[in-house]
Amino acid sequence: METRSACSLVLILLAGQSIGYEVTYRRIFQGLGLTVTGNADLYQNLSLVRCASLCSIRPSCFSWAWEPSSWACMVYTSLSSTATRTPAPASTHTYGDVVGYFFENFPNPVAISWAEAKGACESSGAFLAMPASEEQAKLLMQWIGYNYAWVGIWRYSAALTWYDVYDNVVDNLYWAPAEPEDPYQWGSYRVPSGGLVTTPTTQRTYLPLCKSLP
Incomplete structure (x- = not known):
C-alpha cells in the first residue's frame, strides 16, 4: 500500500x-x-x-x-x-484514518497460524500490526466487514509482558473481558469479543492485519 x-x-x-x-x-x-x-x-x-x-x-x-x-x-x-x-x-x-493498514488474503481468508499471518504480511513488504487504538481496530474491522484478525502481539506462555513482532514491549492493550487468557501466547482481535483475545498457536480462519513499512 x-x-x-x-x-x-x-x-x-x-x-x-x-x-x-x-x-x-x-x-x-x-x-x-x-x-x-x-x-x-x-x-x-x-x-x-x-x-x-x-x-x-x-x-x-x-x-x-x-x-x-x-x-x-x-x-x-x-x-x-x-x-x-x-x-x-x-x-x-x-x-x-486507516493509512498504512491493510488485510492480507482479503477477500478469501484461509486458515493460518499467527506465525503464518506474520509471514503473509512480510511477503507483502509489511509487518503484522497492532492497531494504535481500539477505535482504530473497530474502524478497520468495519471497513473489511470481517470479524476475526491476527494482530502483531505475542508473549512467552502466561507471562505478563507482551511484545510486537520486533520484540518491543507493548503496553496499554485493550483486552476483551476475561482476557488475556492463560497460557495462550498469540494475539487476535475479534469483533464478537469486543477487544483483543489470546489465541492458541493453531490455524484459524483469521485475516492478518498488516501495516506498510515506513
Missing part, C-alpha cells in the same frame, strides 16, 4: 484520499453505499473539504462521511464494536 506525506491544508485528492492538518484519511466503502456505525455529530451545509477539516481538528474523530446531495457531514467520535455496516446513499463519501 502506498503512503503519502501529510500537509498543513485540507485537500481532496482524485485518488480518493483526504489529507489535512497532519492527519491522513483514506476513503472507505467507495461505491458500496455503506458507512461506519457508531456515535456521530451531524453538521449541515458543509462542503467535502469543510467536513474533512472539521474531523481533522477534532482529536476524537476517527471517521467522517459527507453526502453531496444534502451537504450533510457526519463526524464519528466513537465507533461501535461490530462489523455491521449501515446502508448509506451510494454517493456518500466516507473516510477513515
